[in-house]
Amino acid sequence: MIVTPRFVFLHLHKSGGTFVNEALLRHEPGARQFGYHLPRRMVPGPWRHLPVLGLVRSPFTFYLSWYAFQRARERPNALYRAVSDDGAAGFATTIRRLLTLGDDDALLDRVIAALPDRYVTHGLNLPGSALEAIRGSGLGFYSFLYRYLYGHEDNVHIARLERLGAELPAVMARAGVPAGAPLAAWLHGAEPRNASRHATPRETFDRALAQLVTEREATIIRRFGYAPDRHAPAPRVPALRAAPTSP
Numbered sequence: 001m002i003v004t005p006r007f008v009f010l011h012l013h014k015s016g017g018t019f020v021n022e023a024l025l026r027h028e029p030g031a032r033q034f035g036y037h038l039p040r041r042m043v044p045g046p047w048r049h050l051p052v053l054g055l056v057r058s059p060f061t062f063y064l065s066w067y068a069f070q071r072a073r074e075r076p077n078a079l080y081r082a083v084s085d086d087g088a089a090g091f092a093t094t095i096r097r098l099l100t101l102g103d104d105d106a107l108l109d110r111v112i113a114a115l116p117d118r119y120v121t122h123g124l125n126l127p128g129s130a131l132e133a134i135r136g137s138g139l140g141f142y143s144f145l146y147r148y149l150y151g152h153e154d155n156v157h158i159a160r161l162e163r164l165g166a167e168l169p170a171v172m173a174r175a176g177v178p179a180g181a182p183l184a185a186w187l188h189g190a191e192p193r194n195a196s197r198h199a200t201p202r203e204t205f206d207r208a209l210a211q212l213v214t215e216r217e218a219t220i221i222r223r224f225g226y227a228p229d230r231h232a233p234a235p236r237v238p239a240l241r242a243a244p245t246s247p
Contacts (some may be wrong), residue, residue, distance in 0.1 A: 002021055004029075004030050004032075006177040007051045007052070007053050010038075010039070011149075012146065013066075014066050014069065015160075023187055023190065035119065040149065040151040051157060052150065052156045053158075053171065054156065054158075057160065058227075063143045066080075067094060069180050077123055077124050079098075082111045083107065098140070099141065099213060101141055102144070126145075133148065154155055157171045160170040165189070168187055
């Protein structure tokens with residue numbers, strides 16, 4: 001997370017957070033990093049009253065990006081190794097397991113045992129005890145991460161990755177913490193960071209897997225206007241806010 005005198009920014013996994021972290025550390029006065037991928041409940045006391053900013057992306061492109069990123073690594077993380085049988089399972093099986101992780105007690109137990117028992121400063125940074133909340137929830141992994149990170153919706157302001165350059169400054173203005181000119185320029189024009197090359201959802205998801213994503217990520221898809229066959233959100237723009245409950 002990034003803490004500043006005006007707001008806190010939370011870094012949701014594979015959703016543009018590396019880019020915004022760099023932008024804030026460069027161009028937001030007083031910004032400093034506190035931990036890595038830490039959830040809202042861990043915001044330090046002096047900053048807990050401040051508005052929380054964050055990003056979200058299409059669940060379809062999240063799963064594509066996550067899979068491509070992990071598969072390309074020399075040593076993928078423990079979650080990927082567990083749900084992909086160390087890379088042998090293929091895209092569809094791996095993502096289906098990730099979408100239904102909360103329903104598969106045996107697989108979830110293996111993943112929890114493979115994750116660290118405390119917060120660290122790199123990688124997924126999700127202790128096994130935190131992932132326990134996905135059990136029986138009916139949530140896909142991305143929706144779980146969203147709720148885990150942002151918690152209750154009070155004073156949380158979310159922009160979509162697909163329209164980050166225009167939407168994050170607008171979200172900041174509505175939150176009462178308008179972006180300065182250098183930050184706005186960076187968000188609009190700088191090159192992406194930590195991006196993965198991957199195919200489009202239309203090229204990759206078969207009908208059954210697309211339907212499973214639609215069911216398991218329904219709240220994010222409806223709230224932010226995402227469609228399964230494109231990178232960009234659908235034209236209708238719903239209210240920008242966080243998930244209604246904590247995990």
